[in-house]
Amino acid sequence: MNKEYEIRVAKLEKLKALGINPYAYSFPSDSESLVATILGRTGRTCKQPIPIKTVLGNFREDFSDHPVTIAGRIIAMRSHGKVCFLDLKDQTDKIQLYIKKDKICDREYQIYELLDIGDIIGVEGTLFKTKTGETTILVSSLILLSKALLPLPEKWHGLQDVNLRYRQRYLDLIANSEVRRTFTLRSCIIRHIREYMQEQGFMEVETPMMQPIPGGATAQPFITHHNTLEMDLYLRIAPELYLKRLLVGGFERVYEINRNFRNEGISTQHNPEFTMLEAYRAYADYNDMMSLTENVIVYTASKILPSLKTTYEKDEIDLTPPWQRKKYLELFQEYCKTGWENEKEVIAKAKTEQIPTEKRTYEDIASDLFERLVEPHLTGPIFITDYPRSLCPLAKTHRDNPELAERFELYISRMEIANAFSELNDPLEQKERFLAQLKNKAEGMVSLDEDYINALMHAMPPAGGLGIGIDRVVMILTNNPSIRDVILFPTLRNI
RNA sequence: GGGGGCGUAGCUCAGUAGGUAGAGCAACUGGUUUUUAAUCAGUUGGUCGGGCGUUCGAGUCGCCCCGCCCUCACCA
Numbered sequence: 001m002n003k004e005y006e007i008r009v010a011k012l013e014k015l016k017a018l019g020i021n022p023y024a025y026s027f028p029s030d031s032e033s034l035v036a037t038i039l040g041r042t043g044r045t046c047k048q049p050i051p052i053k054t055v056l057g058n059f060r061e062d063f064s065d066h067p068v069t070i071a072g073r074i075i076a077m078r079s080h081g082k083v084c085f086l087d088l089k090d091q092t093d094k095i096q097l098y099i100k101k102d103k104i105c106d107r108e109y110q111i112y113e114l115l116d117i118g119d120i121i122g123v124e125g126t127l128f129k130t131k132t133g134e135t136t137i138l139v140s141s142l143i144l145l146s147k148a149l150l151p152l153p154e155k156w157h158g159l160q161d162v163n164l165r166y167r168q169r170y171l172d173l174i175a176n177s178e179v180r181r182t183f184t185l186r187s188c189i190i191r192h193i194r195e196y197m198q199e200q201g202f203m204e205v206e207t208p209m210m211q212p213i214p215g216g217a218t219a220q221p222f223i224t225h226h227n228t229l230e231m232d233l234y235l236r237i238a239p240e241l242y243l244k245r246l247l248v249g250g251f252e253r254v255y256e257i258n259r260n261f262r263n264e265g266i267s268t269q270h271n272p273e274f275t276m277l278e279a280y281r282a283y284a285d286y287n288d289m290m291s292l293t294e295n296v297i298v299y300t301a302s303k304i305l306p307s308l309k310t311t312y313e314k315d316e317i318d319l320t321p322p323w324q325r326k327k328y329l330e331l332f333q334e335y336c337k338t339g340w341e342n343e344k345e346v347i348a349k350a351k352t353e354q355i356p357t358e359k360r361t362y363e364d365i366a367s368d369l370f371e372r373l374v375e376p377h378l379t380g381p382i383f384i385t386d387y388p389r390s391l392c393p394l395a396k397t398h399r400d401n402p403e404l405a406e407r408f409e410l411y412i413s414r415m416e417i418a419n420a421f422s423e424l425n426d427p428l429e430q431k432e433r434f435l436a437q438l439k440n441k442a443e444g445m446v447s448l449d450e451d452y453i454n455a456l457m458h459a460m461p462p463a464g465g466l467g468i469g470i471d472r473v474v475m476i477l478t479n480n481p482s483i484r485d486v487i488l489f490p491t492l493r494n495i
Numbered sequence: 496g497g498g499g500g501c502g503u504a505g506c507u508c509a510g511u512a513g514g515u516a517g518a519g520c521a522a523c524u525g526g527u528u529u530u531u532a533a534u535c536a537g538u539u540g541g542u543c544g545g546g547c548g549u550u551c552g553a554g555u556c557g558c559c560c561c562g563c564c565c566u567c568a569c570c571a
Contacts, residue, residue: 004522083528130529154506154520156532163563264570
């Protein structure tokens with residue numbers, strides 16, 4: 001290893017020789033001993049920063065007697081002979097420490113002399129303000145909690161190398177505060193979504209991640225194997241068919257927030273494992289789910305963002321409801337300049353757009369043309385409604401038009417954010433559609449899920465179903481351009 | 496899979512027509528008892544992603560490989 005490592009191991013040995021355990025067992029820590037609490041800056045991650053009302057304000061007269069206890073990582077040291085200023089960072093914030101040789105005992109000064117940037121320490125001390133007004137802890141007692149043997153990334157530029165940032169996310173989180181903020185916000189977003197769903201009477205459930213027959217979407221699955229059962233299993237591509245079994249079982253409002261796995265390409269919008277909210281509500285249709293979609297996202301956004309008018313990348317996004325709604329066929333006509341049902345013209349257009357037309361169904365070709373010509377215009381938020389029925393094997397036929405399905409997708413900033421329909425609950429029609437899908441091998445269906453059909457045969461209530469891509473919502477609400485920026489450990493090639 | 500870009504010290508980055516490998520931070524030694532990217536003096540640190548080739552000489556030019564980013568294609 002490198003020289004710095006050797007030097008730090010040597011320090012470790014010195015500490016041990018002094019009878020000091022460089023990896024302590026515990027340190028008293030509660031909500032009073034957080035940097036943010038001490039600085040009076042709690043709760044600033046989920047909301048915009050609140051005005052700094054420092055704890056100091058309460059005891060300005062004699063605050064130098066105010067005792068505090070704190071633990072954290074040293075991220076900077078500025079030593080001046082027998083005096084040193086350190087920046088200590090915990091989960092909430094950072095605070096300056098002031099170590100003065102004549103204010104701590106000799107043994108602790110020996111520890112101080114062996115400290116490095118990156119070490120985790122605990123201190124006791126009293127608060128004071130420096131001449132520039134920075135709240136600082138005058139250290140009266142110091143304990144080493146964990147010795148760092150490797151150096152931190154550079155303090156000023158942080159960790160820039162994207163490869164290292166994804167592969168060693170722990171360093172990214174230490175060095176880049178905006179990254180930490182993104183993931184804190186991600187947690188807040190998911191918590192608020194759960195909060196809203198619960199308020200609406202939805203019950204959170206967990207359905208299998210390993211499925212004998214993958215279903216609920218058309219995507220290539222990952223395959224795994226159970227040794228004792230001697231059978232292959234598939235990581236789920238969607239929880240849909242299991243959640244709808246629960247509707248049959250009598251749970252009327254269920255949802256799941258969990259991972260899906262799709263063995264497809266990786267891009268700035270696709271990770272092989274990604275987080276999906278799926279929700280099903282009995283006795284509702286896709287119109288109800290449109291309201292739910294709008295409401296849950298607005299609820300969450302309003303908890304996270306200072307305003308519903310926000311920017312993502314170069315787009316101005318206004319999340320103020322109601323959101324625009326347009327029919328698929330109208331958008332198709334508007335941007336493709338031809339009717340969806342006008343096969344000749346659509347195929348001719350597809351050819352001019354270099355979309356492959358050989359050995360593909362008309363629906364796929366037309367759908368590609370839509371993606372090519374319409375999606376670039378969907379800054380959104382916009383609901384696209386009433387898709388051609390053939391594109392939606394799990395959706396109910398439109399009540400007013402047998403060629404269409406009661407389905408919508410939500411687009412924000414050209415990204416597909418949500419997908420929902422009035423759920424098909426006619427077991428015979430569902431079986432026919434599955435069989436048609438099976439014939440079309442391109443859709444990658446493994447086999448017919450007979451038990452799902454069986455479940456439907458016991459009658460599933462009419463229901464609306466909804467899927468929301470959580471990672472993409474987080475991208476928009478935290479203004480991150482790549483899905484890898486909102487997934488702590490994105491899938492990477494093993495090196 | 497195609498196209499474009501990138502890979503140099505632990506980190507952030509320079510590296511000029513091919514001529515002995517550079518800076519800042521971090522680290523080490525010494526000084527400094529109120530600093531804010533502390534500062535002053537000195538020091539250490541690199542198989543330039545890997546391999547092969549061209550050349551008297553390759554970080555630099557060519558080919559192959561590895562990895563990452565962007566983009567197109569495939570894929571909802």
